[in-house]
Amino acid sequence: MxxxxxxxxxxxxxTLPICFDAFQHVFKQFDNKELTEEQIKTMFGPSETGIIRGNLSNSNKDEAIELYYKIYAEHHDQLVxxxxxxxxxxxxxxxxxxxxxxxxxxxxxxxxxxxxxxxxxxxxxxxxxxxxxxxxxxxxxxxxxxxxxxxxxxxxxxxxxxxxxxxxxxxxxxxxxxxxxxxxxxxxxxxxxxxxxxxxxxxxxxxxxxx
CATH class of the missing domain: 3.40.50.1000 (HAD superfamily/HAD-like)
Incomplete structure (x- = not known):
């Protein structure tokens, strides 16, 4: 080997807690949806941008993606x-x-x-x-x-x-x-x-x- x-x-x-946290912020703010960790897991496969573009109903997808990275960066030291x-x-x-x-x-x-x-x-x-x-x-x-x-x-x-x-x-x-x-x-x-x-x-x- x-x-x-x-x-x-x-x-x-x-890092799963920070991923869940950032996605929950995004879907709450843009779609007014409260997603569970299990619901978020079912979306996994594509990158974060792919998940947001494929699952978010709100048309402001670029703005939502920026919020994801903002939360991910700001909360990282606290959650990881x-x-x-x-x-x-x-x-x-x-x-x-x-x-x-x-x-x-x-x-x-x-x-x-x-x-x-x-x-x-x-x-x-x-x-x-x-x-x-x-x-x-x-x-x-x-x-x-x-x-x-x-x-x-x-x-x-x-x-x-x-x-x-x-x-x-x-x-x-x-x-x-x-x-x-x-x-x-x-x-x-x-x-x-x-x-x-x-x-x-x-x-x-x-x-x-x-x-």
Whole structure:
């Protein structure tokens, strides 16, 4: 194995609360709708801009998108905590010679806010966001693109994610696919497509990598 590609929200950072918060502000202000976290989860797949453009009834979609990013940036430090276990995992992988990457449905703009806030800038060898793909997860397009940019064969790669769409994407890309439920907030309690392994804490995954 040469490469580990990670999903971001719910996998590398406990950012689902900030995503829910920003979407709830947007839909309340523009559509006067009170959305639950579960309702928001059903919209996941496209980037934030895609979700707002596809689901908001109000015609002021550009304004709504700007509000999303405003809330996301302003509330980030309050709602997203830096995770030492994740930081140690990434440092371990880098020190062990692995190339590491991100394949996320997030737009680049919100990912950049999070990477800066969590001091993760410059850490990854490849980053594919929702802005970089034509077909969002569960399509494997972004994962295949990431491996191509790294010059790594699918047989040498691991994909790690917390959602059903992540697992489907990894399986379709024919990479070793890991489901994780190691952060306080993650996307899927159960996976419809079976990952090769499921880890509920970071330490177990590090042990798996070492073996």
């Amino acid at each position: 040469k490469t580990v590609i990670f999903d971001f929200d719910g996998t590398l950072a406990n 905590v830096n995770n030492e276990e994740i930081n140690n995992l990434l440092a371990f992988l880098k020190e062990s010679g692995y190339k590491i990457g991100i394949f996320t449905g997030k737009a680049k703009r919100s990912l950049d806010i999070s990477l800066q806030a969590l001091s993760m800038e410059g850490m990854f060898d490849v980053i594919i966001t929702g802005d970089d793909v034509v077909k969002p997860k569960p399509d494997p397009e972004g994962l295949i693109t990431a491996l191509s940019l790294l010059g790594v064969d699918h047989s040498q790669a691991i994909f790690v994610g917390d959602s059903d769409a992540d697992i489907l994407s990894g399986v379709q890309a024919n990479v070793l696919t890991i489901g994780v439920q190691w952060l306080p907030d993650y996307h899927s309690l159960e996976f419809t497509s079976e990952p090769h392994a499921i880890f509920k804490n970071v330490g177990e995954f590090m042990k798996f990598i070492k073996e």
